[in-house]
Each structure stands twice: as structure tokens, then as C-alpha cells.
Amino acid sequence: MSIPSTELQYADATAGVGVLKTRLTGLSQEEFAREVWARTALLTRRASDFSDLFSAGAVDELTSRRGLRTPFLRVAKDGSTLPESSFTSPAGVGATIGDQLDDTALWRMFADGATLVLQALQRTWGPVADFSARLSAELGHPVQANAYVTPPQNRGFDDHYDVHDVFVLQIEGAKRWLVREPVHPDPLRDQPWTDRRGAVAEAAKGEACIDAVLEPGDVLYLPRGWLHAAQAQGEVSIHLTLGIHTWTRYALAEQLAKAALAELRDDPEMRGALPLGVDGPDGQIDVVRERLVAAITKVDSAPLFHRTRRGQGRPAPLGPLAQLEAVDGLGPDSRVRLRGELAARLEGARLSTRVGWLDFPEAELPSVVRMLDGEVRTAGDLGIELAERLLRAGVLVPAEQ
Known part of the structure; x- marks a missing residue:
């Protein structure tokens, strides 16, 4: 799915229009939810000027002057992630740690065709942190921001899918994206693409539903599970990936089950031992099922939900x-x-x-x-x-x- 877009700017917060519409898609939250969210890929041309969020200068600043440590950076080449020891070194006088980024090693790897992946920018780069927080507040789901810096004519990762939704914001350069429909729709967090390598490789041979070169200002939305691969064109490509770590009904079911099990800890009969000589659940499972259903019906999992949700993010900075x-x-x-x-x-x-x-x-x-x-x-x-x-x-x- 692809739509054109005119120049978009931040809207007045009091107008109730957020970054989803003004910077990413041109669609209201209601339109996006109805037509796109978790349903289909969406390419929006010229969505916004993202130079206020990130740049080549930001990459150099973060990798050479901020003292970043792993896992705030990964390095990938030919579809594989390189060992952290190959691009880290001791920090020197006054910092007794051994895993700070080594900018000389990074330069040599980058010059040799490796992709730099700056992870969790919502923690290390202010403009991206503010933008991610606004988007998270609008969507109601946690947001993580990574930057991918790819040398000309190189690709960092082969065809794969993510277990979270993503917005891809092209910052500098150009990158060709091949997008295909899922082999496993709506994967959960513990269902990575590596569990389905064969199906992914076979699907990658088929025709792409989106074959497009993203240029600065373009935005691509991919629901979790959608296959994709990207390759830089004739110059260095920098893009931001905003990962939306979606809450699912399965996650709510997990929390309801946890709350019910906590309730059953106070049930003396449930704490009781099974009879001697028992050879299986026969004769016991019915009473357990009955008590479990009663507990699920009784408990309120909302406090656990809100506590878990609070733990998935950090408050705004405080000086x-x-x-x-x-x-x-x-x-x-x-x-x-x-x-x-x-x-x-x-x-x-x-x-x-x-x-x-x-x-x-x-x-x-x-x-x-x-x-x-x-x-x-x-x-x-x-x-x-x-x-x-x-x-x-x-x-x-x-x-x-």
C-alpha cells in the first residue's frame, strides 16, 4: 500500500494531532487503525524532513565521542552479526571498563562494507528520544529506536521478519526495500524468523509486494511478521527504525493466568500433594481445571498489566x-x-x-x-x-x- 504525502510538520499538541499523522503517514490515528495497523505495509513518500531527528553528524558523535558501550551498537555484515569483541576496547584512564566502542575498529569495518546498528536511541539521542516518546503515547505501545548505517551497495541483513511492528524513516542516502507478505502472521516475541528459516528463504524467491527505493523523508510501515530486506544504493544510507513492541491478546492472557495462579497459591487444596502412587493427571485434572477457571473468573489482572507496562519504559529526563x-x-x-x-x-x-x-x-x-x-x-x-x-x-x- 502506498500513498503520496505533502510536506508535514509538527502540529499544535492542543489540536489533538500527533506525529503519526504529521510526520509519518498523513493519516489520522483512526484512519491508520482502520486501514493499516497490523494489517498491511504502507509506504508514504515525502512524509517529513527528519534532519531534526538524526543525521550523519549524529552517527559520528555517538560512535566517537559519547563513550557508548555494548549493547548500544551492533555491527553486521553479509547477513551475520559480528562479535562485540571485534569493535570494542578498554576505555582508558578513569574508566575501568573494557567494552566501549572502538571508533578505529568501527571505521575499518564500515569501510569494508559492514552496517553499523545504533540501538536504543530512545536512551542516547535526545531528539529521537522525544519523538519516540510522543509516538509511544499516541499508539499506546512501547517504542524502541535503532539507526542503521549502511555503506554504498551493501546490505546488513538478509530477508527476515521482525516480531514487532516498525516504522522505517529514511534519513540520508537511499535504500532499496523488498517487502513480502508473512509466512507466519503476527509472530509473538518468542517466535523469531530463525525458527522458520526455510519458509522465509522460500518466500524470498517470490515476487515482492513492495519493491521501492526509499529516499530522505520517505517512511515505510511494516506490521510484525512481514518479510523484508534492504540494500543501500550509490551512497551511504542512514535510516531510523522505530520498533513498536505491541501488546497482544496473548500477553493479556499470560497476565490473566499469572494473576489466577497467584490466587491459587492461597487455596489449601491446590497446595495439597497428589495421592501416593499417582501415575498421571487422571482423576486430578478436573478439580484443578475447575479451580483454575474459577480463579480466572475472579481475579483482576489490570494491576499486573499496568505494573508491567510501567516497567517497559522510562520517565522523561530529569535534571x-x-x-x-x-x-x-x-x-x-x-x-x-x-x-x-x-x-x-x-x-x-x-x-x-x-x-x-x-x-x-x-x-x-x-x-x-x-x-x-x-x-x-x-x-x-x-x-x-x-x-x-x-x-x-x-x-x-x-x-x-
Whole structure:
């Protein structure tokens, strides 16, 4: 599936239009969900100018000056990942570690045709981190960002599929993509393409449903399971891959089962031993099934879901010096806001977040609810003591941060 697109820019957040439409697809969230999400590949030409997110200069900065360690970088050539020891070395005086990136080794490998894969850029490069956080908030699924830097006329990986959805953003250069329909639709996290090498290799012989050269500003969306391979053209290619680690119904079933099993730990009969001389589950499985079904019907797996979801991401950055200044200078007119990406959830009088939990007296709950809308507030509006407590906990930040 392919659609044209005009020049797109960030929209005003208050308009309710996010990066999915303005930077990636030209489609509203409703249109994307109805026509594309988890259904089909989508190529969007000239979706946006991504020079604000990443660049060749960013690659050089990260690999030569940031002191990155593995696993923040992989190196691949001819379809295989090279050993980490081949591109890392001791860090030198003042850093007693042995696995920092060796920029000389990386240069030699790159010049010899290897692809550099900068992983988890949502942790190491600010513009990509901010963009990934916005996209994750819109989609409701965690987002990981990797950059692939491929020399001219080379390919890093053979035909394969991913176990997560991806958005491919072409940053610099050009890359030819061959995309084919799945041999195993909607694979789970523990169902990698290597389990189906034969089927993947056979499918790769067939005609591609998308055969296109991506140029700077183009975006390709692939649902998990869709086969793909890419090759750089006549110059260095840099593209970002935003991996969407989708929640599935199977994952919810796993969490429901975990909650039910936790419930059964308090059932004395379920903790009891099987009879002596038992030669199998016959005569026991019916009572176990009955108790398990009852537990599944009874338990609420939502707390486990929210706890797991909080653990899959990190809160927005917090500067300790700016935070101390905000606490020391706190007054009624001080402007504060909820820290980003906290996954904050108020259940009764307890606020659970990615930085811990807090309990509140009933009198403070209306102010906490107001704070959760994300709008800028004054400390006087929330209450000075409450604002200070939330600043010290890392839940509120100064509005200018």
C-alpha cells in the first residue's frame, strides 16, 4: 500500500494531532487503525524532513565521542552479526571498563562494507528520544529506536521478519526495500524468523509486494511478521527504525493466568500433594481445571498489566540541578507540570508511577487529579506542601524543563 504525502510538520499538541499523522503517514490515528495497523505495509513518500531527528553528524558523535558501550551498537555484515569483541576496547584512564566502542575498529569495518546498528536511541539521542516518546503515547505501545548505517551497495541483513511492528524513516542516502507478505502472521516475541528459516528463504524467491527505493523523508510501515530486506544504493544510507513492541491478546492472557495462579497459591487444596502412587493427571485434572477457571473468573489482572507496562519504559529526563533550584525557589507563583512519560495512574488514594508510588490524604486528591491532566499549574493552585512533595519525588518538574 502506498500513498503520496505533502510536506508535514509538527502540529499544535492542543489540536489533538500527533506525529503519526504529521510526520509519518498523513493519516489520522483512526484512519491508520482502520486501514493499516497490523494489517498491511504502507509506504508514504515525502512524509517529513527528519534532519531534526538524526543525521550523519549524529552517527559520528555517538560512535566517537559519547563513550557508548555494548549493547548500544551492533555491527553486521553479509547477513551475520559480528562479535562485540571485534569493535570494542578498554576505555582508558578513569574508566575501568573494557567494552566501549572502538571508533578505529568501527571505521575499518564500515569501510569494508559492514552496517553499523545504533540501538536504543530512545536512551542516547535526545531528539529521537522525544519523538519516540510522543509516538509511544499516541499508539499506546512501547517504542524502541535503532539507526542503521549502511555503506554504498551493501546490505546488513538478509530477508527476515521482525516480531514487532516498525516504522522505517529514511534519513540520508537511499535504500532499496523488498517487502513480502508473512509466512507466519503476527509472530509473538518468542517466535523469531530463525525458527522458520526455510519458509522465509522460500518466500524470498517470490515476487515482492513492495519493491521501492526509499529516499530522505520517505517512511515505510511494516506490521510484525512481514518479510523484508534492504540494500543501500550509490551512497551511504542512514535510516531510523522505530520498533513498536505491541501488546497482544496473548500477553493479556499470560497476565490473566499469572494473576489466577497467584490466587491459587492461597487455596489449601491446590497446595495439597497428589495421592501416593499417582501415575498421571487422571482423576486430578478436573478439580484443578475447575479451580483454575474459577480463579480466572475472579481475579483482576489490570494491576499486573499496568505494573508491567510501567516497567517497559522510562520517565522523561530529569535534571537534578534544575529540580533542586525548583524546590529551593518554590513559591505560590512557581510554574510546575507533571513529568513526562510517567505512566501515572491514580487508584483510590495511591498514585503509581514509573518512579514509585505515593499515598495522599483525601483532601489532596482533587489537586492530584488536576495535576494529572498534564497542564502547567502554579504551586499555589496545587498547594505548596503538595507541590514540594511531588517535586522531591520526581513526579512534578519545573514547567520550563
